[in-house]
Amino acid sequence: MALVLVPAFCLLSGAYAQKWDVTLAPGPVARGAGACVTIPCSFTYPAGWTVSAVSWTRDWDQTVYHSDEARVHAAFKGRARYLGDLLHNCSLRVAGLSPSDQGTYRFRFEAMRNGSSDAWTGMPGQRLNVSDDRCQPSLGRQREPGPSLTCSVGAACPHLPSWYDRNGVRRSPGQTPGRAGATELRISPSQLDPGAALRCQVDGYRVECDSDPSQPPGTVTPNAPRIEVSWPAGKAALREGDGFTLRCQGAAPRPPGYVWSHGDLWLPEAGQDLRVDKAAVSDGGSYACGVWVSGPGWGYLSLSARESVQVQRAYAQKWDVTLAPGPVARGAGACVTIPCSFTYPAGWSVSAVSWTRDWDQTVYHSDEARVHAAFKGRARYLGDLLHNCSLRVAGLRPSDQGTYRFRFEAMRNGSSDAWTGMPGQRLNVSDDQCQPSLGRRTDPGPSLTCSVGAACPHRPSWYDRDGVRRSPGQTPGRAGATELRISPSQLDPGAALRCQMDGYRDECDSDQSQPPGTVTPNAPRVEVSWPAGKAALREGDGFTLRCQGAAPRPPGYVWSHGDVWLPEAGQDLRVDKAAVSDGGSYACGVWVSGPGWGYLSLSARESVEVQRSGRCQCLSPGLMAGVVVAILLLVILVNVGACYLLRRGRRQAGAEGAAEGAELSRRPKTESPYEELQGRTQDIYSQLDSPQAGSH
Template sequence: STEVPRSLIAWRGACLSIPCRYKPCLLFTRSSSKPTIEYLAWYLNPVFDPEKKEFTGTVLYKHNASIDPAFHGRVRFLGDLQRDCSLQVSDLQANETGKYGLRLIVSHPRKKQKIKWLSEISVNVMDSPPAPQIQAPNDFRESIPARVVCLIGYHCPDYPINLTWVGLDHGTPEYATRSADGSGLTNNTLSFTPTWQDHGANLTCQLSTLDGIQHSESTVVLDVKFAPRNVLLNVTPNQTIEEGVRLMLSCMSQDSNPPVSKYQLYKDGQLLQEGQTLEFEAKGDEHTGSYHCEASNEIYTVSSPKLRIDIQYAPKDARVELMTDSQIEEGTTVVLRCSCKAQPSASNYTWYRNRQRVLAQTQEELRFDEIRPDQFGSYYCEPQNSIGESKSPAIMVDIQYGPKDVRLTLENPQRILEGDLVTLNCSVGSSNPPVTKYTWYKDDTQYKETLENILTFPATEEQSGDYSCEAENDLCSFAPFNLGSFYSPDAPKDAHVELVPDSWIEEGTTVVLRCSCRAQPSASSYTWYRNGQRMQAQTQEELRFNEIHPDQSGSYQCEPQNSIGESESPAVMIDVQIILNAPQRILEGDLVMLNCSVGNSNPPVTKYTWYKDDRQYKETRENTLTFPATDEQTGDYSCRAENMVSFRQSLSLSVNVLCKYYRRNHFVLLPQNFYSIGAFQRETKIRFSPIRKMICLS
């Protein structure tokens, strides 16, 4: 019936504010007839009288009536008879602890009986302000924002209180004080980010009145969980030692909450062992590296700074590495690197080629920017440091190069006649590795592959062209040679026009005409003709129509030219067809529409003539023909479009009208396997057994 807090706290001398609101579902409706509050009263410790069927008690407030004399001047009704039923009592006394009840009686025009109820609130009036309640997490985590709430079940505007936080001395905490009128609570929220320094600190919330006379407080001890701090790796006796000395590693942590549960030791990022200490005898490069440790608790794992431990020894495992591809080609950059294990690192390098010292070469790398064939040989190095030196095994540097001085020669006389035997010679000066294959090309197209450097063939017209050869090992060399033509130059011949597509051409499609011929030298320009008239600005081998129109129909021919002469091709006809469109599936009784589509016309089309089975059917001014589908309409249709200049006929289109039902003595399928015989007016029915197949005759 009403919305009130379950309990409130106050103390002697303070005031009590009871927030109260009527529930909208009972007092506010959308109808024109609204309920009416006939009786409203506040009681202290109300008691129900079963004989009178009414509540009695100390009257704090009664609508349009007197109240108990002990509360004169101390009670204010803060509400109304519409939404709010709040009550405030000032200067509370200790004996005013108990149940505070709101009695309401409501009548409704649509209900005969009155609605009655009582809402109770438990109020505890204490001698002094009670300690506020602190709501805090069980534990806090370092660097994770936290909220702590200080609250008390008290709120009264005429006797305000302050809730103050004490005990957090660092950072910039945020405070948010709020008095929630609907709940009757006063709270202060502290937002802060805990640090490890806060662990074990006392955080206090103090309650005080404005006059500063009365106060109370509550305290919580902060339990802040934090990761291990100041994790360090200690090395004994030193970070730089010689082989054979014993080393001891120890991982230490200054503080953590909870305590460290696990220690781990690492070398070069790889786990050595789990444990706080490690002792071993230093052995050369096996123990040289970067060391660190990790301390872990349930909060986080913290790594120590890395320490470099150097175990000093003379160079060993020296070797020469080829830093480029294993196959070394002439003219490329070649780098030889002298690698070894040494501590301290090698400071000087001596290089040898074929057991002879390479002068002025003391660096780790021996570099050839453009290596030559005469620099091949056996190479090794000697690295040195302050402790000693070492000698590497030798490696062989073999420099490869492609075939050199490749030449293509014609072994025949310069004048070649048809039927002569042509001999070509592809000679190679030198090669490393040796030549394994010869590839022959004619007019830049691969012609043949041979293992020998000689190519022979009989001279024919088809063999005329430009020849070259390629001698291959792992590399290749290209030597072109222009063999020229076997025959004297000639004008184009066998000219003809290729049509794509070469069959049915519909308007709007792409059509390509290509002019082909035989010529020596090749044709350099082309002239196109339509209906015997030259087409200007058309000089390419192809004549292209991206969206062809009927007015582009006609006779086409081409004339290719070279430096000797020209040749004229036979004519090719292009007939652009008119399109006749119709529905694909026509049932008896449907409305059929035929569309005679014309791409272009100048002047416009003035008449359409329609034909059925090659006989004139109808003349119209529109390009559509509409008729109902019957058996008699089945046939082949075509149309002719005419203007003042000429006309053009479309191809035939077959219209097939399918049967939809039977009008005469035929079988008609009815539900439940029944069939009817005779005209539809006679409803004679005969029952048949179920059938598997039915044939429709039209």
């Protein structure tokens, strides 16, 4: 705004101060409906005059702003703001523009001097054109391939819309394939709580007068609406052929749009009143409405509670069960709803209802004790004892495939009868295209992959236990796969990872981020076993690791050795002939998955030691150092002992030499050496001839 006003204000120097004048921007100003506009304006007057009042009008007949607020037209109260003063600035701002605001805006000021007064109106004024805003979203709904809401903006809008819930959590991160400027939220009416609110935000869009892009002016969520039902006077109940009207009552800050749902479908009607002229039994059921308000860059949808309407058959004289035509097909792990209605002659009261599969398994019964164990906790009767017999089965398995038949028992005046719907409803269960599988890689680095089939329209992402996204993008070159480059050592013991198909919703699911049955399995543990009688593992021995962990459904397994993910995927990891390199830390993970989700829960690390075989057992460095020190001490002791004995021998030899010398000195000198030698010889022989003790 400053850049617009400065040139005008630069004219206010010198000569301008002697002229009555109002200066506006050249040409018309164009804005979109719901947007905000600022009209830059300046005014001058002769010296000595004092401005006493200012005003803005539209097409002469509506006062947009006046110094006396009581004179402002009701259509502009709370929306028009005077940005100027009583000196020279006369700029005006109008928020929340509507088509009726289009017209020519003129500024007028009144001035006084020495008791006299005068006034001036700027001519020809400022033309304002109001058109539809290219970034104001519109609401749409689809029934195929599944119930969904769409939020769309014009092709010329440079921004893209996204859906958010009441808490600001983003519900749809991407665009609808093939539809520029549209974001689709695949969600059915039953998946939204009564009184829920959804916001469509055009990310990055900012209104000219807005200081907070996340909450433009006037975007307060409308109050939760309610439904009023009316039918012909004097009728106690609705029957086939009657007409009825539903009205959506809700307060909104601006003229709203409306959306209606019947059962689990969004209806194409968009008015405040929903009229059914000639009702059929199928027109009965639950209805809900929503109030939609929008402005540039935003839109809000506030939903009502569900209102039930019952349309009775006009004749009610026929025993019958009505089911949807053709077979129903779902993926394993998904949920299925089988719509069903039944009739019977007047005067009868239904006493019991049941569903069976292929005649031999009771899926549902009024007496719960008769329900087959395979369906307990998974089958839910959505009907009543009047005419609705719909059934819902969650967590489908291949074994659930078959033909489902509804049977009801009725009584009248003490007699009873029963009816079974034939031929029944065929249910086919196949692998779900959006159920993820777990993979692992070692190159170019340790990583985990979460993959879905190529036919799945959604893409997977990794999240940790706290819901923090770990991998925002896809693996390059691998459609439908998201790779988490993480090594086993980077995951804490007992860690859990979730792979979620963004945007995928199960038919029976009320919480997109936590589908039924996706409870994280308990942290597993690793058990080690080796041949009996072995105190320790040696090279060539075999050992087995078992991954023990409770899971809510049959799991898969993943193993790691050191910092590498192993290709084995069974509960048991067997090593037949162990090498020393097979020792180290091991960990396992339990993987469970269903349509749109998968969970991986990891164990603590278990250490396995494999010792070398042979006569010489490898010694630890500490023990080896002790042996070396002992050997050195032994060598030192031997050397000290040898020196001691050698010195002692030398002393004894010296003493004997001295004694012999003394004896020689006492002998006669005339004795010859020959005689001496002969005498010694005789002494030796005399010793041999004498008997020795112990010879006998």
